[in-house]
Amino acid sequence: MNIGILGGGQLARMLALAGIHLNHRFRVLDPSPGACAARVAKQIRGHWEDRNALDQLMATSDVVTFEFENVPANSARYLASQRAFFPPAQALEFAQDRLCEKQLFSSLGIPAAPFQRIDSADDLSRSLAGIGIPAVLKRRTLGYDGKGQVVINSAKAAPDGWEQLGRTPCILESKIHFRREVSIIGVRGQSGEMAFYPVSENTHRDGILRYCIAHPIDPAQNEAQHYCQLILEHLQYVGVLTLELFDTEQGLVANEIAPRVHNSGHWTIEGAATSQFENHVRAILGLPLGETSARGFSAMVNFISTIPRAQEVLAIPDASFHDYGKSPRPGRKLGHATICTQNSARAIQGLTQVLRLAAEKPRTM
Ligand code: ATP
Numbered sequence: 001m002n003i004g005i006l007g008g009g010q011l012a013r014m015l016a017l018a019g020i021h022l023n024h025r026f027r028v029l030d031p032s033p034g035a036c037a038a039r040v041a042k043q044i045r046g047h048w049e050d051r052n053a054l055d056q057l058m059a060t061s062d063v064v065t066f067e068f069e070n071v072p073a074n075s076a077r078y079l080a081s082q083r084a085f086f087p088p089a090q091a092l093e094f095a096q097d098r099l100c101e102k103q104l105f106s107s108l109g110i111p112a113a114p115f116q117r118i119d120s121a122d123d124l125s126r127s128l129a130g131i132g133i134p135a136v137l138k139r140r141t142l143g144y145d146g147k148g149q150v151v152i153n154s155a156k157a158a159p160d161g162w163e164q165l166g167r168t169p170c171i172l173e174s175k176i177h178f179r180r181e182v183s184i185i186g187v188r189g190q191s192g193e194m195a196f197y198p199v200s201e202n203t204h205r206d207g208i209l210r211y212c213i214a215h216p217i218d219p220a221q222n223e224a225q226h227y228c229q230l231i232l233e234h235l236q237y238v239g240v241l242t243l244e245l246f247d248t249e250q251g252l253v254a255n256e257i258a259p260r261v262h263n264s265g266h267w268t269i270e271g272a273a274t275s276q277f278e279n280h281v282r283a284i285l286g287l288p289l290g291e292t293s294a295r296g297f298s299a300m301v302n303f304i305s306t307i308p309r310a311q312e313v314l315a316i317p318d319a320s321f322h323d324y325g326k327s328p329r330p331g332r333k334l335g336h337a338t339i340c341t342q343n344s345a346r347a348i349q350g351l352t353q354v355l356r357l358a359a360e361k362p363r364t365m
């Protein structure tokens with residue numbers, strides 16, 4: 001089959017790598033010259049709003065998917081009207097607007113931070129009293145890697161926060177006191193079958209995911225899986241979906257969804273029976289889903305801004321190295337390493353060594 005992907009970054013590249021052994025061919029649509037996925041897929045250079053480029057992609061694709069959630073709504077509708085297009089365009093609408101996303105959580109009874117819609121500086125000062133301080137002001141659209149949000153620590157700081165985000169429609173939500181951040185990756189096939197990966201424990205710094213740990217069994221698994229299942233079923237979803245959550249004293253609190261393969265699931269390439277990438281490909285093609293159980297203890301570290309040499313990473317026992325072949329730039333994800341082993345102490349030891357190479361401090365070890 002021919003699979004078209006909107007976006008040609010590392011997620012598209014890993015999707016293609018996971019589908020090539022099943023003899024599928026990939027085309028990616030991306031405006032940047034020499035996109036990362038172009039090493040393993042044919043690239044169509046163009047913007048995601050460009051009808052000609054979309055037509056070119058469709059002319060060579062049996063099914064179209066995407067690697068990022070900010071696919072322009074018109075393009076998603078256009079593609080979905082002419083080709084098999086998965087995950088469903090409706091999932092994009094929820095993922096693109098934090099207000100709709102929070103309303104989705106409430107309608108499904110999934111706990112989330114208390115929130116208010118903010119359309120003006122007045123809304124903000126009024127809502128702060130109800131939501132309480134500290135609170136997080138987030139742009140409703142186009143946020144990623146912690147961009148487009150600001151923590152409000154005092155009523156006095158509110159006007160600055162509103163200015164800083166460009167006086168654009170926002171939501172204000174309580175700042176959640178969490179023990180840890182986790183995510184769950186679920187996959188739903190065309191026949192409605194579902195599978196869930198072991199929960200991943202995620203550590204962020206400056207709003208960017210730094211490293212993940214996935215245990216074969218996590219105490220938050222059942223609760224996380226239940227919420228993820230509610231969303232997959234409600235959206236009649238097809239493909240991989242990620243749900244990010246805060247683990248608190250009172251239980252899990254949903255933060256956001258990503259209707260796609262996710263950085264917190266990179267460990268599944270080596271660490272799970274079937275990777276998130278292969279399961280996404282299987283789901284959108286209507287193939288049976290693969291086993292999602294863990295092969296052991298896994299830890300994944302992102303290489304951001306700089307990347308170590310392969311020699312250094314591969315000298316660490318049980319380490320796999322992924323270099324996306326991207327030119328270094330501050331804040332850019334350039335690659336990752338995964339440690340996968342049967343022994344949790346070895347996994348933590350390997351993780352500590354990789355973190356040192358990534359010049360990243362472990363949180364608690
Ligand atoms: P990404 O695309 O990387 O997932 P994002 O820009 O979409 O990030 P969020 O996931 O909402 O934004 O927030 C980024 C990080 O900021 C979270 O992982 C968490 O560490 C922190 N954060 C966000 N909202 C809250 C909150 N309500 N309470 C406490 N921390 C928060």
Ligand code: MG
Pocket residue numbers: 244255256
């Ligand atoms: Mg997030």
